[in-house]
Amino acid sequence: MREVYLYNSLSQLKEKLQPIEPGKVSIYVCGPTVYGDVHIGNMRPVVVFDVLRRYLTHLGYDVRFVSNYTDIDDKIIVKANELDTTEQELAARYIAAYEVNVKAVGSLIPHVTPKVTEHMDSIVAFIQTLLEKGFAYEVDGDVYFRVEKIKSYGELSHMDRDQLLAGASVEGNHGKELPFDFALWKKTTMGIRFPSSFGEGRPGWHTECVVMINDTFAHHRVDIHGGGFDLKFPHHENELAQHRAFHAQGLASIWMHNGFINLNDEKMSKSTGAIVLAKDFIAKYGGTLLRYVLLATHYRIPVNFNDEVLINAKNDLEKIRLAYVAAAIRLQRFDVSLDGQRDTDAFLQSLSDDLNTANALTEVHTVIKNLNKILRQNPMMMETLLNEFFTIKTMLTILGLDLHYPTLTPDDRALFADYDAAKARQDYVASDAIRQRLMERGLIV
Numbered sequence: 001m002r003e004v005y006l007y008n009s010l011s012q013l014k015e016k017l018q019p020i021e022p023g024k025v026s027i028y029v030c031g032p033t034v035y036g037d038v039h040i041g042n043m044r045p046v047v048v049f050d051v052l053r054r055y056l057t058h059l060g061y062d063v064r065f066v067s068n069y070t071d072i073d074d075k076i077i078v079k080a081n082e083l084d085t086t087e088q089e090l091a092a093r094y095i096a097a098y099e100v101n102v103k104a105v106g107s108l109i110p111h112v113t114p115k116v117t118e119h120m121d122s123i124v125a126f127i128q129t130l131l132e133k134g135f136a137y138e139v140d141g142d143v144y145f146r147v148e149k150i151k152s153y154g155e156l157s158h159m160d161r162d163q164l165l166a167g168a169s170v171e172g173n174h175g176k177e178l179p180f181d182f183a184l185w186k187k188t189t190m191g192i193r194f195p196s197s198f199g200e201g202r203p204g205w206h207t208e209c210v211v212m213i214n215d216t217f218a219h220h221r222v223d224i225h226g227g228g229f230d231l232k233f234p235h236h237e238n239e240l241a242q243h244r245a246f247h248a249q250g251l252a253s254i255w256m257h258n259g260f261i262n263l264n265d266e267k268m269s270k271s272t273g274a275i276v277l278a279k280d281f282i283a284k285y286g287g288t289l290l291r292y293v294l295l296a297t298h299y300r301i302p303v304n305f306n307d308e309v310l311i312n313a314k315n316d317l318e319k320i321r322l323a324y325v326a327a328a329i330r331l332q333r334f335d336v337s338l339d340g341q342r343d344t345d346a347f348l349q350s351l352s353d354d355l356n357t358a359n360a361l362t363e364v365h366t367v368i369k370n371l372n373k374i375l376r377q378n379p380m381m382m383e384t385l386l387n388e389f390f391t392i393k394t395m396l397t398i399l400g401l402d403l404h405y406p407t408l409t410p411d412d413r414a415l416f417a418d419y420d421a422a423k424a425r426q427d428y429v430a431s432d433a434i435r436q437r438l439m440e441r442g443l444i445v
């Protein structure tokens with residue numbers, strides 16, 4: 001199998017993917033906390049890790065892709081209370097809305113989408129074990145993780161003890177032993193809450209994810225753990241610390257983090273209103289364009305959204321679509337089957353080099369140039385056209401760029417035959433009229 005190298009945030013090196021089980025790859029991507037509509041920045045991991053999943057599947061790996069829904073959180077409790085509904089109803093509503101966006105950008109729904117509410121027994125048992133092992137302590141119904149017990153703490157965010165202590169919030173520090181200790185369990189008296197031996201409450205976010213990984217994967221760890229760059233610390237650092245405490249091993253072989261999204265060179269921010277909701281962007285420009293913009297930049301580099309970027313992406317995408325559709329129609333007129341695929345080394349090599357979708361798209365445009373050249377040739381080389389068509393089709397499938405081409409009906413074929421006949425007898429009035437009809441049907445682009 002082709003070797004794949006991915007940048008590991010833990011080692012800060014590109015590492016060869018070496019799955020726990022040969023031929024199988026397990027991927028866990030932290031999903032959204034479902035209390036509102038997501039913005040375009042939240043769609044970046046949805047697109048990036050979907051391409052990773054599609055690419056590894058294409059190479060022949062049996063990929064298991066899991067992404068959770070955090071359906072217990074203070075923000076959910078507050079919002080449900082505001083809207084006079086239950087946390088479950090609110091979560092279900094925003095999960096449905098989120099999945100509409102996931103599909104609109106052409107991403108596959110994960111194989112498993114665990115929810116916190118479905119893993120409460122394991123979460124309580126997990127915390128109980130950490131308490132028994134001395135990795136956690138209870139303070140008045142809250143349970144905290146004893147960070148000092150994990151000597152490697154800071155290994156993922158690459159911060160030392162002093163930096164971590166200085167950066168730790170002292171706010172809400174109710175009897176913590178050290179400021180960087182984090183909550184595994186929070187005592188609550190309002191909203192959704194669960195019973196436990198340490199009192200009624202709800203779990204902390206970092207504990208939810210690590211337990212869902214434990215429960216969902218046979219080896220209690222994954223080959224690849226992904227998420228936005230902002231999750232590296234504290235979320236992933238704390239997931240890893242708990243896992244080391246529980247299993248005395250790492251949680252993931254490779255930790256991948258995608259970069260942010262900027263709007264007109266500024267960070268998106270809810271407080272300044274400089275934010276674009278995914279559903280609004282998709283309604284205006286379409287999900288495929290959003291996907292294209294996100295893939296045109298390497299996933300670890302920030303993506304900047306502005307008018308110029310959008311216009312260029314729209315033009316580039318239209319260039320791809322026009323050549324792809326023209327080739328598909330021409331080939332159907334030759335009566336050849338469009339079922340097939342074809343790999344090119346340069347394209348696969350780009351994706352094997354830390355999922356470089358920007359370089360992969362450059363390869364797409366090279367093939368599009370070839371396609372256009374072949375389409376202009378007279379007589380046209382059908383075999384060459386078919387090869388290039390299979391190449392571009394394979395590339396678009398791996399990148400998840402969903403560009404449809406029409407399937408010719410008998411009626412369409414008759415029209416094309418009339419068109420050819422009119423041209424052959426040099427009846428340009430008739431051929432122009434038929435050409436107009438073919439254009440209206442989207443068959444001449």
Ligand SMILES: [Zn+2]
Nearest residue numbers: 030031209235
């Ligand atoms: Zn997580």
